[in-house]
Amino acid sequence: MSNEIQKSDRGRTTYEVAGQSVTLSYQIVRDFLTKGNGDVTDQDIVQFISICKYNQFNPFLNEAYLVKYGNAPAQMIVSKEGLIKRADACEEYQGMRGGVIIQRGDEVLELEGSFYLRSDILVGGWAEVWREDRKFPFISKVNLDEYDTKKSTWNQIKSTMIVKVAKVQALREAFPAQLGAMYTAEEVIEKEDTKAKVEKKKQAEANREVIDIDAEIYEEESPKEEPKAEAPKEEPREPKGMFDQENGPKKPSWMK
Numbered sequence: 001m002s003n004e005i006q007k008s009d010r011g012r013t014t015y016e017v018a019g020q021s022v023t024l025s026y027q028i029v030r031d032f033l034t035k036g037n038g039d040v041t042d043q044d045i046v047q048f049i050s051i052c053k054y055n056q057f058n059p060f061l062n063e064a065y066l067v068k069y070g071n072a073p074a075q076m077i078v079s080k081e082g083l084i085k086r087a088d089a090c091e092e093y094q095g096m097r098g099g100v101i102i103q104r105g106d107e108v109l110e111l112e113g114s115f116y117l118r119s120d121i122l123v124g125g126w127a128e129v130w131r132e133d134r135k136f137p138f139i140s141k142v143n144l145d146e147y148d149t150k151k152s153t154w155n156q157i158k159s160t161m162i163v164k165v166a167k168v169q170a171l172r173e174a175f176p177a178q179l180g181a182m183y184t185a186e187e188v189i190e191k192e193d194t195k196a197k198v199e200k201k202k203q204a205e206a207n208r209e210v211i212d213i214d215a216e217i218y219e220e221e222s223p224k225e226e227p228k229a230e231a232p233k234e235e236p237r238e239p240k241g242m243f244d245q246e247n248g249p250k251k252p253s254w255m256k
Contacts, residue, residue, distance in 0.1 A: 011042070013049050017058040024049045024059070029066065033059045035077075038068030048076055055086050055178075067188065078182040080164055083171050086178055091132070093175075098127030098167045100159050101141065114159040125162035129174040140170035147186060161186060 011026040024033075029045045048066050051057070057064040063082035068074040087093045099112040101124035110126050124144050128137040144162050148154050154161050165186050172179045 011045060011049065013053060015053045015056075017056050020058070022052075022058050022060065024052065029059075033064075034066045034068060036066075036068040038070050038072065038074070040066055040068045040074050044068070044074040048074075051076060055082075056089075057082050057086075075188055076182065077185050077188060080168055080184055083168060083179055083182060083184070086182075087129075087171050087175050090175060090178060092134075094130035094132050096127060096129045096167060096170065098125065098163050098170070100125055100163060114157075114163050116159060122159055122162070125159075125164075125166035127163070127166040127170040129167075129170040131174055134174075138170050138174040140166045140173060142166045142169060 009025060012023065013025070014021060014023045016022070026042060026045050029048060030040065033048075034040050044066060048064075052059055052064055057078065059065055062079055063085075064076060064078045066074055067077050084096075087096075097112060099110060100114060100116055100122060101108065101110050102116045102120040103109075103123050104117070104120050108123070116122060122144055124142055126139070126141045128139050130137045142162060142165050144158070147162060147165050148158065164184070168184050168187065172182070
């Protein structure tokens with residue numbers, strides 16, 4: 001019992017976020033705050049807990065979690081709200097605006113917000129982040145085709161999703177020291193999922209090829225049956241003493 005308690009308390013850290021107490025440990029992160037099919041290391045968890053504590057993230061509100069696929073490095077995922085909260089804590093942050101990039105006839109227009117006409121063609125998103133200590137804003141423009149997975153939320157609110165990606169990228173460019181290594185699910189998880197599917201398909205193809213090769217080797221190594229030699233046919237023989245080489249057939253004694 002004591003061993004189980006010690007195991008659950010390993011790396012135990014408690015800090016406050018907006019007046020609420022947040023407690024994390026190695027076991028809590030592994031059991032509740034990790035996604036993917038890989039096993040995170042203690043080093044991954046220590047780094048995750050340290051970043052959450054420093055940036056005042058509450059992982060239980062889905063502001064941050066770990067993703068690990070196979071042997072790929074673990075990736076910390078942060079929500080857009082978590083990034084905005086971190087940027088808002090910086091005195092230099094002066095606000096943000098963003099919208100969609102659409103094609104209307106022969107024109108390419110940048111509209112603020114996520115609204116566009118049914119006759120428009122959505123092609124991307126854009127965002128601007130302003131800092132008090134910078135003369136020009138940080139601008140991000142992203143292509144829809146690079147992020148649209150054509151499933152799940154992307155099919156339902158495509159314009160909202162692409163604007164979200166543009167805003168997150170602009171925030172990272174504006175605050176590299178605070179947000180430089182943080183990515184949202186829209187930027188990482190779908191790509192990792194695609195990679196996992198490709199690897200799985202490659203493995204399936206490799207297994208299929210091995211089976212074929214083994215079959216060919218078996219056929220080559222299997223001993224081939226040689227045709228059986230036919231038994232020589234015996235010529236009919238005359239009874240002994242019934243044939244004379246010079247005078248021909250001998251007559252039986254009773255015929256003499």
